[in-house]
Amino acid sequence: MSICGLDFGTSNSTVGVEHQQQSQMVPLEHDSHSGKFETTLPSALFFDFETDDIYFGRQAIELYSRGEFGRLMRSMKSILGSKNMDEGTQIKHKRYAFNDIIGFFMASLKQRAEDYTQQTLESVVLGRPVHFNDDHPDLDLAAQNRMADIAHSVGFKQVSFQFEPIAAAYDYEQQVDKEELALIIDIGGGTSDFTLIKLSKQNRLKSQRDDDLLANHGIHIGGTDFDRHLSMATVMPHFGLNSCYIDKPTLKMPRHYYVDLATWHRIHLLYEANILRDISELARESQDKKAMLRLGQLLKNKQGHRLAASVEQAKIELSQYNETSIDLSYLLSLESNGSIEEPLQSEVSQLDLANSIESDVNKVFTAIDDTLIQAGLKASQIDTLFTTGGSTALPSVKKLISQKFSHAKWVSGDLFNSVGKGLLLDAQRRYS
Ligand SMILES: Nc1ncnc2c1ncn2[C@@H]1O[C@H](COP(=O)(O)OP(=O)(O)OP(=O)(O)O)[C@@H](O)[C@H]1O
Ligand SMILES: [Mg+2]
Numbered sequence: 247m248s249i250c251g252l253d254f255g256t257s258n259s260t261v262g263v264e265h266q267q268q269s270q271m272v273p274l275e276h277d278s279h280s281g282k283f284e285t286t287l288p289s290a291l292f293f294d295f296e297t298d299d300i301y302f303g304r305q306a307i308e309l310y311s312r313g314e315f316g317r318l319m320r321s322m323k324s325i326l327g328s329k330n331m332d333e334g335t336q337i338k339h340k341r342y343a344f345n346d347i348i349g350f351f352m353a354s355l356k357q358r359a360e361d362y363t364q365q366t367l368e369s370v371v372l373g374r375p376v377h378f379n380d381d382h383p384d385l386d387l388a389a390q391n392r393m394a395d396i397a398h399s400v401g402f403k404q405v406s407f408q409f410e411p412i413a414a415a416y417d418y419e420q421q422v423d424k425e426e427l428a429l430i431i432d433i434g435g436g437t438s439d440f441t442l443i444k445l446s447k448q449n450r451l452k453s454q455r456d457d458d459l460l461a462n463h464g465i466h467i468g469g470t471d472f473d474r475h476l477s478m479a480t481v482m483p484h485f486g487l488n489s490c491y492i493d494k495p496t497l498k499m500p501r502h503y504y505v506d507l508a509t510w511h512r513i514h515l516l517y518e519a520n521i522l523r524d525i526s527e528l529a530r531e532s533q534d535k536k537a538m539l540r541l542g543q544l545l546k547n548k549q550g551h552r553l554a555a556s557v558e559q560a561k562i563e564l565s566q567y568n569e570t571s572i573d574l575s576y577l578l579s580l581e582s583n584g585s586i587e588e589p590l591q592s593e594v595s596q597l598d599l600a601n602s603i604e605s606d607v608n609k610v611f612t613a614i615d616d617t618l619i620q621a622g623l624k625a626s627q628i629d630t631l632f633t634t635g636g637s638t639a640l641p642s643v644k645k646l647i648s649q650k651f652s653h654a655k656w657v658s659g660d661l662f663n664s665v666g667k668g669l670l671l672d673a674q675r676r677y678s
Contacts, residue, residue, distance in 0.1 A: 247368050248263070248363065251671070254393070261274065261359040263362070264670075271666055275358070292319075293338065295338050326378055329385070331392065345392060366401075372394075376440075410432055412459070413664075414432050415668065428631070437468050438635075442628075453676075473558045474508040480557070560594055603642065630654060631655070
């Protein structure tokens with residue numbers, strides 16, 4: 247019986263397997279830019295309307311970016327646990343349930359891993375955030391049940407779950423010698439999750455770790471929220487956010503269109519015909535007609551994900567550089583007088599990003615405080631801080647971590663693979 251650990255992430259997914267007597271992360275996709283096989287598969291699907299094929303990962307994003315005729319879906323995990331879980335979406339002539347869409351993606355992950363190991367994978371430990379939904383335990387349970395159903399539907403026979411930060415802790419524990427009190431911080435694309443746990447070499451093989459676990463907590467804030475805030479602060483004004491009605495000069499354009507356009511898993515809702523009609527009506531009523539026409543063009547050409555990707559790209563660059571620009575040159579469109587408008591560009595700095603995400607980052611750190619409170623511990627009592635998840639690379643997050651835990655040993659894990667590696671360790675413990 248073959249086992250695996252599967253981390254279905256909001257932004258990236260990974261699969262850990264046993265292959266040739268070794269624990270390995272599956273090289274899931276060839277990246278034409280780096281020329282290497284990567285162990286992450288971006289959690290994205292592209293439904294090609296010409297061929298009716300479905301593509302996944304980088305290839306899906308690439309096809310969409312090239313302007314192929316079809317539909318991109320990203321951040322599907324954010325729909326799990328939300329009230330929209332049952333809604334589904336229209337793709338070409340067919341209405342799909344979100345279960346089906348996530349199922350296509352999970353089936354592709356499984357197939358890629360099986361092609362690699364040349365074995366059928368039957369037992370899986372799936373990662374899950376501490377909360378799929380922060381406020382409604384019933385929706386949280388429904389999300390986990392849904393994931394289990396999907397895993398069974400793609401052919402897994404044994405399905406169990408582990409919290410993502412606990413999995414990351416198991417990955418880190420591989421390098422621990424003497425007992426440590428560790429705080430695991432996993433800030434990903436959709437959620438921030440924390441575990442306070444006693445780790446040691448001798449406890450690694452124990453099947454029951456309840457006595458070592460001191461706290462487990464999480465909050466539904468992650469990199470896709472940071473993308474939304476940066477987008478609302480920098481690019482959405484180019485599309486009419488904050489512009490007012492001609493005949494009601496203090497009343498602004500409806501904000502919800504912009505929030506949806508800046509939210510990865512809600513972008514597709516704006517491509518409906520009635521929304522396009524609403525936007526062109528608003529263009530006639532707005533003081534900033536040009537910006538509203540630009541919004542209409544963007545939606546008509548289904549460029550919403552491309553816009554979100556430009557913002558995300560700028561956010562990532564700001565982990566390395568003080569300033570960068572959000573490239574919007576592909577949005578060249580006709581002005582109302584028929585001439586081509588100037589290429590758009592939005593300059594952004596680390597400070598702009600830090601300001602736009604400050605409130606959410608503070609909520610993440612309040613949740614970290616709550617994790618300590620749950621365990622009855624102070625920050626100064628933590629021996630080791632282990633960080634993973636792409637959003638722990640953000641400068642403002644790093645600064646707060648180093649201020650708050652200045653005395654602790656800080657181990658920065660593999661940002662994208664720690665959870666998957668830990669899920670495999672858990673699968674080996676449970677199923678072997
Ligand atoms: N260098 C970077 N600086 C800032 N953010 C980054 C960087 N690299 C990636 N990210 C962000 O990290 C997020 C993805 O991280 P990760 O792959 O850990 O999330 P995930 O596991 O898919 O999500 P989740 O665990 O919440 O379901 C994205 O929002 C991405 O924009
Ligand atoms: Mg993750």
